[in-house]
Amino acid sequence: MTHDGRNDVLRPFPDQRHDHDACRSEALAQVVAACAERGLRLTPLRRRVLELIWSSHTPVKAYDLLDRLRREHAAAAPPTVYRALEFLVEQGFIHRIESLNAYIGCSEPEQAHQGQFLICDSCGDAAELSDPDIAAVLRRKAEMLGFQLDVCTVELKGRCARCETAAG
Protein backbone atom coordinates (compact mmCIF):
# COMPACT_ATOMS: atom_id res chain seq x y z
CA MET A 1 0.00 0.00 0.00
CA THR A 2 1.15 3.56 -0.59
CA HIS A 3 1.36 6.44 1.84
CA ASP A 4 -2.16 7.44 0.94
CA GLY A 5 -3.59 4.04 1.67
CA ARG A 6 -4.36 2.90 -1.86
CA ASN A 7 -3.13 -0.11 -3.68
CA ASP A 8 0.30 0.27 -5.25
CA VAL A 9 -0.46 -1.66 -8.36
CA LEU A 10 -3.43 0.49 -9.16
CA ARG A 11 -1.95 3.84 -8.18
CA PRO A 12 1.76 3.98 -8.81
CA PHE A 13 1.71 7.73 -9.40
CA PRO A 14 1.96 9.72 -6.20
CA ASP A 15 -1.14 11.63 -5.28
CA GLN A 16 -0.90 15.28 -6.17
CA ARG A 17 -1.21 16.32 -2.55
CA HIS A 18 0.53 13.43 -0.86
CA ASP A 19 2.79 14.13 2.10
CA HIS A 20 6.01 14.26 0.19
CA ASP A 21 8.13 15.03 3.24
CA ALA A 22 6.99 11.74 4.73
CA CYS A 23 7.51 10.02 1.39
CA ARG A 24 11.10 11.23 1.16
CA SER A 25 11.84 10.57 4.83
CA GLU A 26 10.62 7.02 4.53
CA ALA A 27 12.83 6.39 1.51
CA LEU A 28 15.83 7.90 3.28
CA ALA A 29 15.23 5.80 6.37
CA GLN A 30 15.06 2.64 4.28
CA VAL A 31 18.35 3.49 2.62
CA VAL A 32 19.98 4.27 5.95
CA ALA A 33 18.81 0.89 7.21
CA ALA A 34 20.02 -0.92 4.10
CA CYS A 35 23.45 0.69 4.37
CA ALA A 36 23.75 -0.29 8.01
CA GLU A 37 22.79 -3.84 7.14
CA ARG A 38 25.20 -4.08 4.22
CA GLY A 39 28.08 -2.26 5.91
CA LEU A 40 28.04 0.60 3.41
CA ARG A 41 28.96 4.20 4.02
CA LEU A 42 26.16 6.61 3.31
CA THR A 43 28.46 9.62 3.42
CA PRO A 44 27.07 13.16 3.70
CA LEU A 45 27.56 13.64 -0.05
CA ARG A 46 25.81 10.44 -1.00
CA ARG A 47 23.03 11.15 1.40
CA ARG A 48 22.61 14.68 0.13
CA VAL A 49 22.48 13.53 -3.51
CA LEU A 50 19.86 10.99 -2.55
CA GLU A 51 17.82 13.67 -0.76
CA LEU A 52 18.01 15.94 -3.79
CA ILE A 53 16.81 13.12 -6.03
CA TRP A 54 13.95 12.49 -3.66
CA SER A 55 12.96 16.15 -3.70
CA SER A 56 10.30 15.18 -6.23
CA HIS A 57 8.95 12.31 -8.28
CA THR A 58 10.41 13.79 -11.45
CA PRO A 59 13.63 12.16 -12.66
CA VAL A 60 16.58 14.50 -12.08
CA LYS A 61 19.50 15.08 -14.43
CA ALA A 62 23.07 14.81 -13.23
CA TYR A 63 23.97 18.41 -14.01
CA ASP A 64 20.83 19.70 -12.31
CA LEU A 65 21.95 17.84 -9.22
CA LEU A 66 25.39 19.35 -9.65
CA ASP A 67 23.96 22.87 -9.80
CA ARG A 68 21.94 22.30 -6.66
CA LEU A 69 24.84 20.66 -4.86
CA ARG A 70 27.16 23.55 -5.69
CA ARG A 71 24.97 25.99 -3.78
CA GLU A 72 25.92 24.28 -0.56
CA HIS A 73 29.19 22.61 -1.51
CA ALA A 74 31.53 24.70 -3.62
CA ALA A 75 33.90 21.81 -4.37
CA ALA A 76 31.22 19.86 -6.21
CA ALA A 77 32.24 18.88 -9.74
CA PRO A 78 30.93 16.35 -12.24
CA PRO A 79 32.77 13.40 -10.68
CA THR A 80 31.30 14.33 -7.30
CA VAL A 81 27.82 13.78 -8.64
CA TYR A 82 28.56 10.85 -10.92
CA ARG A 83 30.32 8.94 -8.16
CA ALA A 84 27.42 9.40 -5.80
CA LEU A 85 25.00 8.36 -8.55
CA GLU A 86 27.10 5.30 -9.33
CA PHE A 87 27.02 4.21 -5.71
CA LEU A 88 23.29 4.78 -5.38
CA VAL A 89 22.47 2.98 -8.63
CA GLU A 90 24.72 0.03 -7.80
CA GLN A 91 23.00 -0.41 -4.48
CA GLY A 92 19.56 -0.09 -6.03
CA PHE A 93 18.75 3.06 -4.04
CA ILE A 94 17.98 4.97 -7.21
CA HIS A 95 17.30 4.02 -10.81
CA ARG A 96 18.61 5.53 -13.99
CA ILE A 97 15.98 6.33 -16.62
CA GLU A 98 17.85 5.59 -19.84
CA SER A 99 15.49 7.40 -22.16
CA LEU A 100 15.84 10.62 -20.13
CA ASN A 101 19.45 10.44 -18.92
CA ALA A 102 18.01 11.06 -15.50
CA TYR A 103 17.70 9.49 -12.07
CA ILE A 104 14.82 8.74 -9.76
CA GLY A 105 14.57 7.38 -6.24
CA CYS A 106 13.74 3.73 -5.90
CA SER A 107 10.45 3.09 -4.20
CA GLU A 108 11.60 -0.25 -2.74
CA PRO A 109 15.29 0.29 -1.95
CA GLU A 110 15.57 -2.51 0.56
CA GLN A 111 15.78 -5.35 -1.91
CA ALA A 112 17.50 -5.24 -5.28
CA HIS A 113 15.06 -5.58 -8.16
CA GLN A 114 14.35 -4.39 -11.64
CA GLY A 115 11.41 -2.11 -12.02
CA GLN A 116 9.46 -0.78 -14.92
CA PHE A 117 8.77 2.91 -15.29
CA LEU A 118 5.78 4.95 -16.34
CA ILE A 119 6.84 8.43 -17.34
CA CYS A 120 4.32 11.21 -17.84
CA ASP A 121 5.24 13.47 -20.74
CA SER A 122 2.90 16.08 -19.38
CA CYS A 123 3.92 16.56 -15.73
CA GLY A 124 7.29 14.88 -15.96
CA ASP A 125 6.73 12.60 -12.99
CA ALA A 126 7.73 8.97 -13.18
CA ALA A 127 6.31 6.02 -11.30
CA GLU A 128 7.95 2.71 -10.68
CA LEU A 129 6.20 -0.60 -11.10
CA SER A 130 7.51 -3.94 -9.97
CA ASP A 131 5.04 -5.84 -12.00
CA PRO A 132 5.44 -9.61 -11.88
CA ASP A 133 3.40 -10.15 -15.05
CA ILE A 134 5.67 -7.88 -17.09
CA ALA A 135 8.76 -9.48 -15.58
CA ALA A 136 7.37 -12.94 -16.27
CA VAL A 137 6.55 -12.36 -19.92
CA LEU A 138 10.00 -10.89 -20.55
CA ARG A 139 11.67 -13.82 -18.82
CA ARG A 140 9.54 -16.27 -20.74
CA LYS A 141 10.24 -14.72 -24.14
CA ALA A 142 13.96 -14.52 -23.47
CA GLU A 143 14.03 -18.13 -22.41
CA MET A 144 12.17 -19.25 -25.55
CA LEU A 145 14.89 -17.57 -27.57
CA GLY A 146 17.76 -19.06 -25.60
CA PHE A 147 18.64 -15.58 -24.45
CA GLN A 148 20.26 -15.43 -21.00
CA LEU A 149 18.49 -12.41 -19.59
CA ASP A 150 20.33 -10.02 -17.34
CA VAL A 151 19.03 -6.44 -17.26
CA CYS A 152 15.55 -5.35 -18.34
CA THR A 153 14.96 -1.72 -19.25
CA VAL A 154 11.25 -0.97 -19.51
CA GLU A 155 10.31 2.69 -19.82
CA LEU A 156 6.77 3.60 -20.83
CA LYS A 157 6.00 7.13 -21.90
CA GLY A 158 2.58 8.66 -22.04
CA ARG A 159 0.21 10.67 -19.92
CA CYS A 160 -0.61 9.87 -16.33
CA ALA A 161 -4.20 9.62 -15.13
CA ARG A 162 -4.05 12.95 -13.32
CA CYS A 163 -2.84 14.86 -16.39
CA GLU A 164 -5.27 12.98 -18.59
CA THR A 165 -8.14 14.07 -16.32
CA ALA A 166 -6.84 17.62 -16.07
CA ALA A 167 -6.68 17.85 -19.86
CA GLY A 168 -10.34 16.84 -19.98
Added chain:
Amino acid sequence: MTHDGRNDVLRPFPDQRHDHDACRSEALAQVVAACAERGLRLTPLRRRVLELIWSSHTPVKAYDLLDRLRREHAAAAPPTVYRALEFLVEQGFIHRIESLNAYIGCSEPEQAHQGQFLICDSCGDAAELSDPDIAAVLRRKAEMLGFQLDVCTVELKGRCARCETAAG
Protein backbone atom coordinates in the same frame (compact mmCIF):
# COMPACT_ATOMS: atom_id res chain seq x y z
CA MET B 1 10.35 -16.26 -41.65
CA THR B 2 13.90 -15.05 -41.77
CA HIS B 3 16.38 -15.22 -44.61
CA ASP B 4 17.56 -18.59 -43.35
CA GLY B 5 14.13 -20.08 -43.33
CA ARG B 6 13.57 -20.35 -39.61
CA ASN B 7 10.82 -18.89 -37.53
CA ASP B 8 11.35 -15.25 -36.59
CA VAL B 9 9.89 -15.51 -33.14
CA LEU B 10 12.21 -18.29 -32.19
CA ARG B 11 15.34 -16.97 -33.85
CA PRO B 12 15.51 -13.20 -33.73
CA PHE B 13 19.29 -13.17 -33.71
CA PRO B 14 20.79 -13.40 -37.17
CA ASP B 15 22.64 -16.59 -37.91
CA GLN B 16 26.38 -16.20 -37.59
CA ARG B 17 26.92 -17.02 -41.25
CA HIS B 18 23.77 -15.55 -42.73
CA ASP B 19 24.00 -13.74 -46.06
CA HIS B 20 24.30 -10.28 -44.65
CA ASP B 21 24.59 -8.62 -48.04
CA ALA B 22 21.16 -9.99 -48.87
CA CYS B 23 19.90 -9.01 -45.43
CA ARG B 24 21.04 -5.41 -45.90
CA SER B 25 19.84 -5.22 -49.48
CA GLU B 26 16.40 -6.38 -48.51
CA ALA B 27 16.15 -3.77 -45.78
CA LEU B 28 17.32 -1.06 -48.16
CA ALA B 29 14.82 -2.12 -50.78
CA GLN B 30 11.99 -2.01 -48.26
CA VAL B 31 12.98 1.51 -47.24
CA VAL B 32 13.23 2.62 -50.86
CA ALA B 33 9.74 1.26 -51.42
CA ALA B 34 8.35 2.89 -48.29
CA CYS B 35 9.82 6.26 -49.30
CA ALA B 36 8.30 6.00 -52.75
CA GLU B 37 4.95 5.16 -51.24
CA ARG B 38 5.06 7.98 -48.69
CA GLY B 39 6.55 10.56 -51.03
CA LEU B 40 9.73 10.92 -48.99
CA ARG B 41 13.16 11.80 -50.24
CA LEU B 42 15.74 9.15 -49.50
CA THR B 43 18.63 11.44 -50.38
CA PRO B 44 22.15 10.05 -50.95
CA LEU B 45 23.15 11.10 -47.44
CA ARG B 46 20.16 9.48 -45.78
CA ARG B 47 20.59 6.38 -47.83
CA ARG B 48 24.28 6.17 -47.03
CA VAL B 49 23.67 6.56 -43.30
CA LEU B 50 21.09 3.81 -43.49
CA GLU B 51 23.54 1.56 -45.34
CA LEU B 52 26.21 2.21 -42.73
CA ILE B 53 23.79 1.33 -39.95
CA TRP B 54 22.90 -1.86 -41.78
CA SER B 55 26.55 -2.82 -42.12
CA SER B 56 26.02 -5.11 -39.12
CA HIS B 57 23.50 -6.14 -36.50
CA THR B 58 25.38 -4.23 -33.83
CA PRO B 59 23.87 -0.88 -32.88
CA VAL B 60 26.01 1.97 -34.21
CA LYS B 61 26.85 5.21 -32.43
CA ALA B 62 26.31 8.57 -34.06
CA TYR B 63 29.95 9.59 -33.96
CA ASP B 64 31.08 6.26 -35.37
CA LEU B 65 28.76 6.91 -38.28
CA LEU B 66 30.22 10.39 -38.57
CA ASP B 67 33.76 9.03 -38.75
CA ARG B 68 32.82 6.57 -41.44
CA LEU B 69 30.83 9.16 -43.37
CA ARG B 70 33.75 11.60 -43.33
CA ARG B 71 35.94 9.18 -45.25
CA GLU B 72 33.76 9.63 -48.28
CA HIS B 73 32.14 12.98 -47.57
CA ALA B 74 34.45 15.65 -46.18
CA ALA B 75 31.64 18.06 -45.34
CA ALA B 76 30.07 15.67 -42.85
CA ALA B 77 29.56 17.21 -39.41
CA PRO B 78 27.48 16.23 -36.38
CA PRO B 79 24.28 17.80 -37.74
CA THR B 80 24.75 15.86 -40.98
CA VAL B 81 24.50 12.61 -39.09
CA TYR B 82 21.91 13.65 -36.54
CA ARG B 83 19.58 14.97 -39.21
CA ALA B 84 19.77 11.77 -41.17
CA LEU B 85 19.21 9.77 -37.98
CA GLU B 86 16.24 11.93 -37.06
CA PHE B 87 14.64 11.32 -40.45
CA LEU B 88 15.27 7.59 -40.31
CA VAL B 89 13.97 7.24 -36.75
CA GLU B 90 10.86 9.33 -37.46
CA GLN B 91 10.01 7.14 -40.39
CA GLY B 92 10.64 3.96 -38.43
CA PHE B 93 13.49 2.88 -40.72
CA ILE B 94 15.86 2.59 -37.78
CA HIS B 95 15.46 2.45 -34.01
CA ARG B 96 17.37 4.22 -31.31
CA ILE B 97 18.60 2.01 -28.48
CA GLU B 98 18.29 4.33 -25.49
CA SER B 99 20.47 2.34 -23.16
CA LEU B 100 23.36 2.40 -25.66
CA ASN B 101 22.92 5.80 -27.33
CA ALA B 102 23.08 3.87 -30.57
CA TYR B 103 21.04 3.06 -33.64
CA ILE B 104 20.03 -0.12 -35.39
CA GLY B 105 18.21 -0.90 -38.59
CA CYS B 106 14.56 -1.80 -38.28
CA SER B 107 13.77 -5.30 -39.38
CA GLU B 108 10.23 -4.39 -40.47
CA PRO B 109 10.56 -0.87 -41.86
CA GLU B 110 7.41 -0.97 -43.96
CA GLN B 111 4.96 -0.41 -41.14
CA ALA B 112 5.51 1.78 -38.12
CA HIS B 113 5.65 -0.20 -34.90
CA GLN B 114 7.34 -0.39 -31.55
CA GLY B 115 9.72 -3.24 -31.11
CA GLN B 116 11.49 -4.72 -28.18
CA PHE B 117 15.22 -5.33 -28.25
CA LEU B 118 17.45 -8.13 -27.08
CA ILE B 119 21.01 -6.92 -26.78
CA CYS B 120 23.89 -9.34 -26.34
CA ASP B 121 26.51 -8.02 -23.95
CA SER B 122 28.95 -10.52 -25.34
CA CYS B 123 28.90 -10.04 -29.13
CA GLY B 124 27.18 -6.66 -29.14
CA ASP B 125 24.51 -7.67 -31.62
CA ALA B 126 20.93 -6.65 -31.05
CA ALA B 127 17.79 -8.34 -32.25
CA GLU B 128 14.38 -6.83 -32.60
CA LEU B 129 11.20 -8.51 -31.47
CA SER B 130 7.70 -7.39 -32.27
CA ASP B 131 6.16 -9.53 -29.63
CA PRO B 132 2.42 -9.16 -29.27
CA ASP B 133 2.39 -10.69 -25.79
CA ILE B 134 4.86 -8.16 -24.46
CA ALA B 135 3.00 -5.33 -26.15
CA ALA B 136 -0.30 -6.62 -24.76
CA VAL B 137 0.81 -6.88 -21.15
CA LEU B 138 2.28 -3.39 -21.26
CA ARG B 139 -0.91 -1.98 -22.76
CA ARG B 140 -3.00 -3.81 -20.20
CA LYS B 141 -0.99 -2.61 -17.22
CA ALA B 142 -0.98 0.96 -18.45
CA GLU B 143 -4.72 0.86 -18.96
CA MET B 144 -5.31 -0.52 -15.47
CA LEU B 145 -3.45 2.49 -14.12
CA GLY B 146 -5.26 5.02 -16.25
CA PHE B 147 -1.99 5.74 -18.02
CA GLN B 148 -2.39 6.83 -21.64
CA LEU B 149 0.45 4.87 -23.21
CA ASP B 150 2.44 6.37 -26.03
CA VAL B 151 6.00 5.07 -26.44
CA CYS B 152 7.32 1.79 -25.03
CA THR B 153 11.05 1.35 -24.58
CA VAL B 154 11.93 -2.28 -23.91
CA GLU B 155 15.61 -3.15 -24.00
CA LEU B 156 16.74 -6.50 -22.65
CA LYS B 157 20.41 -7.10 -22.00
CA GLY B 158 22.03 -10.47 -21.59
CA ARG B 159 23.75 -13.12 -23.62
CA CYS B 160 22.47 -14.45 -26.91
CA ALA B 161 22.11 -18.18 -27.53
CA ARG B 162 25.14 -18.27 -29.81
CA CYS B 163 27.46 -16.64 -27.27
CA GLU B 164 25.97 -18.74 -24.49
CA THR B 165 26.78 -21.88 -26.46
CA ALA B 166 30.24 -20.64 -27.41
CA ALA B 167 31.02 -19.93 -23.77
CA GLY B 168 30.17 -23.55 -22.99
Added chain:
DNA sequence: GCTATAGATGTAATAATATAACATTTGCAA
Protein backbone atom coordinates in the same frame (compact mmCIF):
# COMPACT_ATOMS: atom_id res chain seq x y z
C1' DG C 1 46.74 6.64 20.77
C1' DC C 2 49.49 5.66 16.27
C1' DT C 3 49.62 4.56 11.64
C1' DA C 4 48.92 2.02 7.36
C1' DT C 5 45.58 1.56 4.18
C1' DA C 6 41.45 1.47 1.49
C1' DG C 7 37.93 4.12 0.23
C1' DA C 8 36.10 8.65 -0.57
C1' DT C 9 36.60 13.16 -2.32
C1' DG C 10 39.07 17.13 -4.77
C1' DT C 11 40.66 18.97 -9.03
C1' DA C 12 41.73 19.66 -13.86
C1' DA C 13 41.22 18.23 -18.14
C1' DT C 14 38.90 16.08 -21.75
C1' DA C 15 35.83 12.72 -24.09
C1' DA C 16 31.36 11.60 -25.90
C1' DT C 17 26.79 12.85 -27.22
C1' DA C 18 23.65 16.25 -29.12
C1' DT C 19 21.63 20.74 -30.60
C1' DA C 20 21.22 25.76 -32.06
C1' DA C 21 21.49 29.20 -35.36
C1' DC C 22 22.13 30.93 -39.56
C1' DA C 23 24.01 30.53 -44.50
C1' DT C 24 23.77 28.14 -48.82
C1' DT C 25 22.24 24.83 -52.10
C1' DT C 26 18.93 21.92 -54.36
C1' DG C 27 14.65 19.81 -56.06
C1' DC C 28 10.38 20.66 -57.56
C1' DA C 29 5.89 22.89 -58.24
C1' DA C 30 3.50 26.88 -59.95
Added chain:
DNA sequence: TTGCAAATGTTATATTATTACATCTATAGC
Protein backbone atom coordinates in the same frame (compact mmCIF):
# COMPACT_ATOMS: atom_id res chain seq x y z
C1' DT D 1 12.11 30.28 -64.76
C1' DT D 2 11.54 31.46 -60.64
C1' DG D 3 10.22 31.13 -56.04
C1' DC D 4 9.66 28.29 -52.13
C1' DA D 5 10.37 24.55 -49.01
C1' DA D 6 13.35 21.11 -47.82
C1' DA D 7 17.98 19.57 -47.37
C1' DT D 8 22.62 20.40 -46.47
C1' DG D 9 26.80 23.25 -45.02
C1' DT D 10 29.13 25.55 -41.37
C1' DT D 11 30.34 27.26 -36.95
C1' DA D 12 29.64 27.29 -32.44
C1' DT D 13 28.01 25.60 -28.27
C1' DA D 14 25.22 22.79 -25.02
C1' DT D 15 24.77 18.58 -22.50
C1' DT D 16 26.28 14.31 -20.57
C1' DA D 17 30.05 11.56 -18.79
C1' DT D 18 34.80 9.86 -17.84
C1' DT D 19 39.91 9.78 -17.00
C1' DA D 20 43.77 10.57 -14.27
C1' DC D 21 46.03 11.82 -10.55
C1' DA D 22 46.24 14.36 -5.96
C1' DT D 23 44.53 14.70 -1.34
C1' DC D 24 41.83 13.69 2.52
C1' DT D 25 39.46 10.71 5.99
C1' DA D 26 37.63 6.81 8.55
C1' DT D 27 38.97 2.89 10.68
C1' DA D 28 41.21 -1.62 11.61
C1' DG D 29 45.27 -3.56 13.48
C1' DC D 30 48.91 -2.59 16.21
